[in-house]
Amino acid sequence: MKRNSHLFTRSTWALLVLGMLYFGLNSCDFSPPEHSRVAQAERGKAHYDKYCSSCHGPDGKGLQIDSLERQPANLTYLTRNYESNEFPVLAVARMIDGRKLSKSHQDRDMPLWGDVFAQEELMDESQIKGRLAELIAYLMTIQEG
Incomplete structure (x- = not known):
């Protein structure tokens, strides 16, 4: 027993x-920690799918849209297009935000997303910067060459 x-x-x-x-x-x-680059990129992809993919395509390579004067940029070449061969974080943030560009650069088909986030989504500046950081974290993951 x-x-x-x-x-x-x-x-x-x-x-x-x-x-x-x-x-x-x-x-x-x-899931990755909330403030990790991976988590930022995951949230950025969700924002990209909502705001950007209709023009830049699901893969970021840009769609052919006949109604646009200028065709959407291929977002997978952002690093390749800069001499330093590093991702141009500040330039991309300014371009997406759009509110601090000179008037000549604001004449574009792409919305001023800073205004959209502020007015339609009722975001304050820190929330807008967070949204931009998430979008940029995602864009950094789709760079080619």
């Missing part, structure tokens, strides 16, 4: 450990 009680104890412990692992793993959040 002593032997059976010892086995019962082992199997009880095994079930207990397996149960703890099962419930522990199921309750864990395996």
